[in-house]
Amino acid sequence: xxxxxxxxxxxxxxxxGKTAFVQxxxxxxxxxxxxxxxxxxxxxxEATTVAMDFGRITIDDDLVLYLFGTPGQRRFDFxxxxxxQGMLGFVVLVDSSKPETxxxxxxxxxxxxxxxxxxxxxSANKQDLPDAWDLDDLRxxxxxxxxxxxxxxxxxxxxxxxxxxxxxxxxxLEEMEEKE
Amino acid sequence: MKGNLExxxxxxxxxxxxxxxxxxxxxxxxKGRKAALSFKDGKLIFVSMEDADGSLTSVLSKxxxxxxxxxDVLAKHAEKHGDKQLxxxxxQKGYITRNDIVQAIKRxxxxxxxxxxxxxxxDFIFDQARQIGDDRIIVPLDLENIIIQIARAQKRxxxxxxxxxxxxxxxxxxxxxxxxxxxxxLSKEEWSVIxxxxxxxxxxxxxxxxxxxxxxxxxxxxSLREAGLVELMQVRQREKLSVEEKQEKKALVGRLIARxxxx
Ligand SMILES: Nc1nc2c(ncn2[C@@H]2O[C@H](COP(=O)(O)OP(=O)(O)OP(=O)(O)O)[C@@H](O)[C@H]2O)c(=O)[nH]1
Ligand SMILES: [Mg+2]
Numbered sequence: 001x002x003x004x005x006x007x008x009x010x011x012x013x014x015x016x017g018k019t020a021f022v023q024x025x026x027x028x029x030x031x032x033x034x035x036x037x038x039x040x041x042x043x044x045x046e047a048t049t050v051a052m053d054f055g056r057i058t059i060d061d062d063l064v065l066y067l068f069g070t071p072g073q074r075r076f077d078f079x080x081x082x083x084x085q086g087m088l089g090f091v092v093l094v095d096s097s098k099p100e101t102x103x104x105x106x107x108x109x110x111x112x113x114x115x116x117x118x119x120x121x122x123s124a125n126k127q128d129l130p131d132a133w134d135l136d137d138l139r140x141x142x143x144x145x146x147x148x149x150x151x152x153x154x155x156x157x158x159x160x161x162x163x164x165x166x167x168x169x170x171x172x173l174e175e176m177e178e179k180e
Numbered sequence: 181m182k183g184n185l186e187x188x189x190x191x192x193x194x195x196x197x198x199x200x201x202x203x204x205x206x207x208x209x210x211k212g213r214k215a216a217l218s219f220k221d222g223k224l225i226f227v228s229m230e231d232a233d234g235s236l237t238s239v240l241s242k243x244x245x246x247x248x249x250x251x252d253v254l255a256k257h258a259e260k261h262g263d264k265q266l267x268x269x270x271x272q273k274g275y276i277t278r279n280d281i282v283q284a285i286k287r288x289x290x291x292x293x294x295x296x297x298x299x300x301x302x303d304f305i306f307d308q309a310r311q312i313g314d315d316r317i318i319v320p321l322d323l324e325n326i327i328i329q330i331a332r333a334q335k336r337x338x339x340x341x342x343x344x345x346x347x348x349x350x351x352x353x354x355x356x357x358x359x360x361x362x363x364x365x366l367s368k369e370e371w372s373v374i375x376x377x378x379x380x381x382x383x384x385x386x387x388x389x390x391x392x393x394x395x396x397x398x399x400x401x402x403s404l405r406e407a408g409l410v411e412l413m414q415v416r417q418r419e420k421l422s423v424e425e426k427q428e429k430k431a432l433v434g435r436l437i438a439r440x441x442x443x
Contacts, residue, residue: 004432006432006436025440025443057439057440057443059435059436059439060435060439063432063435063436065436065439088433103339103343106343107339107342107343107345110343110344110345110412111342111345113412114345114346114348114349143354143405143408143411145411158443162440162441162443165440166437166440166441169433169436169437169440170437172433173430173433173434176421176426176429176430176433
């Protein structure tokens with residue numbers, strides 16, 4: 001029997017922690033198409049993702065889950081639609097300590113929702129940082145409906161990433177129940 | 181100086197006129213839609229944009245200061261004696277203050293020039309010799325400020341395109357909006373959009389019914405969202421799965437869950 005591939009997408013603004021998220025859970029070293037940041041303005045970290053991050057979790061002999069991290073910078077957003085095709089669901093990561101990126105996070109969320117009507121969760125990343133916003137405040141700032149799952153996360157911590165992915169999978173099941 | 185807005189944008193023209201402190205009139209023809217902007221020493225002094233011809237009566241009636249009927253009568257007077265004379269007469273009779281007139285003309289000029297800034301094609305001619313008639317009331321406006329305002333509006337429009345990438349989504353009232361809609365101060369356009377907010381109407385359909393451009397409907401929806409009144413709602417093209425397909429998908433998701441739990 002042929003191996004079946006399924007995919008989920010991890011998206012969010014620049015530097016939200018997408019690469020870290022995929023890296024934490026992937027069984028392979030994340031095949032990242034990073035490149036060193038050239039412009040001064042974005043010199044807050046060493047590398048940014050330009051095409052996608054590519055992580056893998058082997059489920060069993062004939063099922064593989066791929067995790068794709070999108071590039072966070074809009075100038076690479078031609079990749080988004082391609083990545084969105086056929087995904088089971090998606091995670092929107094937000095850096096909870098950077099309110100200046102919340103608007104962009106919401107806009108990315110809307111863009112992905114328009115690409116595909118799949119379930120999604122929003123993940124409040126970097127909750128370990130002292131100035132991370134509370135979930136309740138973040139929900140208001142991002143204007144998220146109560147029905148949208150907003151989950152705390154520390155992308156560098158595997159257990160935390162597991163929880164987010166599981167919640168997304170539960171959301172997919174719940175949505176199927178709803179449709180019955 | 182002549183050309184087409186495709187190659188030289190409205191903002192570029194305004195910038196040029198402002199920097200070189202030109203005087204004269206810019207006439208633009210965009211497939212029969214006409215605009216005329218007059219400048220003196222690099223300042224905008226008069227705008228006529230399609231039917232809004234910039235005359236005192238049209239400006240005041242647009243601003244709701246006089247009725248259509250009054251405007252018709254007054255326009256006849258202005259035809260003979262000019263806008264300046266009419267303005268003076270109205271001030272003397274206590275209909276209106278000087279400041280009201282200045283504000284109404286300013287608002288008309290700003291609205292028109294903002295509209296003009298969005299034209300992306302059309303033949304233009306700048307005629308340095310053509311000045312507007314002496315009978316017009318002139319309110320000189322600094323172009324620098326206008327250009328900044330235009331840039332701001334354009335930036336906002338770009339943001340709105342990102343926030344509302346697709347017009348094929350529906351609107352719904354925000355769940356938590358405990359706001360009493362009747363007490364809100366909304367614009368006429370906002371009210372008309374509010375009336376169409378229904379799960380079955382996409383933004384595109386609403387725009388079509390109200391004859392609003394993509395940009396204008398985005399602006400209205402954007403401000404309603406900003407106010408926390410409405411939310412975008414995806415038209416879920418529900419995947420039509422057969423019973424077996426659904427079982428299969430559930431089983432697949434179940435396998436993913438089991439595996440991830442054990443990583
Ligand atoms: N403290 C803390 N730091 C984090 C967390 N997640 C990511 N980071 C750090 O944040 C920075 C950005 O993380 P990346 O994973 O590169 O972010 P990205 O979203 O892939 O960024 P782009 O690809 O450039 O859009 C890195 O220095 C990470 O180590 C977290 O949960 N807590
Ligand atoms: Mg990255």
